[in-house]
């Protein structure tokens with residue numbers, strides 16, 4: 001029987017402590033400033049690049065941790081530091097994964113270095129899928145990419161929204177419809193370098209939380225990119241579309257859907273880990289405060305009403321982490337997500353973060369409600385986890401459909 005342990009090995013502990021040190025010494029002290037400025041924290045990203053945390057190598061090392069815990073550990077520690085700054089540091093990874101998953105070796109070698117730049121000249125990348133009328137309902141995407149065979153170029157038109165790093169990225173990965181008959185199976189991803197005529201930033205959103213992370217619309221007007229910018233190449237796309245048409249004819253769409261679902265199940269625990277980081281940060285502030293703040297001549301934690309809240313907060317955080325670790329371990333071990341365990345972890349961790357950060361405000365009383373203390377920021381930040389990478393309702397839909405096998409709407 002395979003050995004089972006929940007003890008991190010020495011190497012993992014070392015990496016975790018190193019990331020935690022960066023989060024505590026560099027990210028946390030900068031959090032309030034960049035939240036107020038509502039701007040990308042370029043100097044912090046640069047610091048992360050200098051120590052090696054802002055790089056593809058860093059993610060590759062965590063990703064290939066055979067226990068599956070590398071990525072959730074890294075996410076928890078960075079987001080413990082601050083969610084907005086951490087998203088500015090890991091946001092490029094979303095676009096990089098898009099290229100790694102679908103790109104050719106040449107595309108990976110050409111574009112990923114341009115996404116990160118180097119420590120003296122850091123760059124960021126954006127992944128642009130969501131649209132004003134295609135959020136949860138990805139299949140209703142309207143952005144079109146049409147092939148101009150004579151010039152071997154793709155012409156892209158449409159408006160993307162909510163793009164993290166949209167408009168300021170050195171490289172945009174844009175998802176567009178190439179065959180409208182095939183729903184989400186007729187989508188393809190394209191590289192659009194900054195400065196390509198026709199690509200512009202629309203409105204930059206003024207947000208409730210994660211304000212150090214830049215979120216904007218990206219407008220594409222007759223954007224022309226060479227054939228080499230289609231991720232995976234034309235031949236592979238044509239083969240994939242042909243297979244999808246065959247399957248659609250034979251009523252085999254389910255298998256394709258299952259492949260896409262498995263990808264989401266494997267990526268959602270990472271968002272769950274971000275939520276665990278934010279929840280843990282708020283819980284720690286609340287615990288310290290409850291032990292030192294005195295009312296009625298004794299620390300407020302002496303009251304069961306406060307102590308029990310802290311007990312519940314910590315229990316939920318640990319439960320969330322366990323769900324995240326289970327799903328991450330399943331992904332790396334090639335297990336089937338027969339109960340949508342990845343979605344479960346994201347759902348529970350994100351709802352936990354929202355609840356726990358709210359409880360932390362309550363425990364800090366009036367101070368919790370001010371910007372003098374970090375928990376109000378953490379509460380604003382936590383709200384994003386139940387929205388992006390699939391809302392809580394969509395997670396419940398996925399879990400319910402997976403458990404029941406019924407087409408629940």
Ligand SMILES: Cc1cc2nc3c(=O)[nH]c(=O)nc-3n(C[C@H](O)[C@H](O)[C@H](O)COP(=O)(O)OP(=O)(O)OC[C@H]3O[C@@H](n4cnc5c(N)ncnc54)[C@H](O)[C@@H]3O)c2cc1C
Pocket residue numbers: 094127128129130132134135136137161162163164165207210215384387388389390391392393394397409
């Ligand atoms: C800060 C931020 C950063 C983001 N970064 C990116 C990014 O980098 N790239 C990118 O492509 N996208 C990004 N997104 C977009 C994000 O993924 C979407 O906002 C999300 O998928 C929800 O889509 P929507 O906002 O259109 O909400 P809608 O889909 O309109 O949903 C509105 C409400 O209706 C509910 N709902 C919808 N359908 C159902 C249903 N079938 N059953 C039950 N309830 C339902 C939802 O749960 C939600 O409560 C980002 C969003 C934000 C806010």
